[in-house]
Amino acid sequence: MQTQLSATPLSPEFQQKYDALASNIQQLGHLAIAFSGGVDSTLLLKVAHDALGENAVAITARAQMIPAREVQEASDFCNIEHIRHIIMDVDAFAIDGFAENPANRCYVCKTALFGCILQKAADLGFSHVAEGTNTSDLGDYRPGLKALAELSVESPLLKAGLSKADVRELSHALGLPTWNKPSYACLASRVPYGNTITAEKLSAIETAEDLLIEAGFAQVRCRAHGKLARIEVPPAQRVALMEAFTTSDLAARIRNAGFDYVSVDAEGYLSGSLNRTIE
Known part of the structure; x- marks a missing residue:
């Protein structure tokens, strides 16, 4: 786990961005965060927990394509922040098409993975699931975004117009240890x-x-x-x-x-x- 920073006052520009994100989250009422432990989902979870308290929960998938260190860092963060955290085991090789690794593998995988997360969230009494896509994610080949749209998964960072740079700056201002964490994919x-x-x-x-x-x-x-x-x-x-x-x-x-x-x-x-x- 990276070193925790002290929070610093937000500039007017970033206070406005934070407020927009918090407002989007508050409108959802109860929210389960698909939490990977990365910079995007950590900011999202932090703001959700600040805005919703016990009405926010983190759900982390543990599967063969997810580094164990990432699951551990996600767990460590939730323990430090006293956030309810569910670790959900998923067998990636039970996902039809995953092992074959087609060009739309990310779509296949996210459809199955977020289907499991949505079901777990529903079992816990949460009707909304959110994840950490931001505006910077829109410029590359990301078939997984189609799966998220089809499943009606919320993307509050994207809705608030936050870029990766915005996410990092907000994370730094909020004292999050992930503010400069490198991006990792599965x-x-x-x-x-x-x-x-x-x-x-x-x-x-x-x-x-x-x-x-x-x-x-x-x-x-x-x-x-x-x-x-x-x-x-x-x-x-x-x-x-x-x-x-x-x-x-x-x-x-x-x-x-x-x-x-x-x-x-x-x-x-x-x-x-x-x-x-x-x-």
């Missing part, structure tokens, strides 16, 4: 479309990324091309990564996680880099 996004997803692949990717994060590379992706691990870090960290590979056993430990070869991507970290394969 582990399945590390496997090229059309390549079968297996539990072994996801475990190898998770272990490799955990090793890299522990080595100081917070913004990282391990793309799995068969038995080759293609590591993406920000361009400014490529030299440091190569030095880590040559002066430690980091590469060997990544191979031991389930790969035969380890490579460093020449272009560096790029969110959604595998989307370029979609025609």
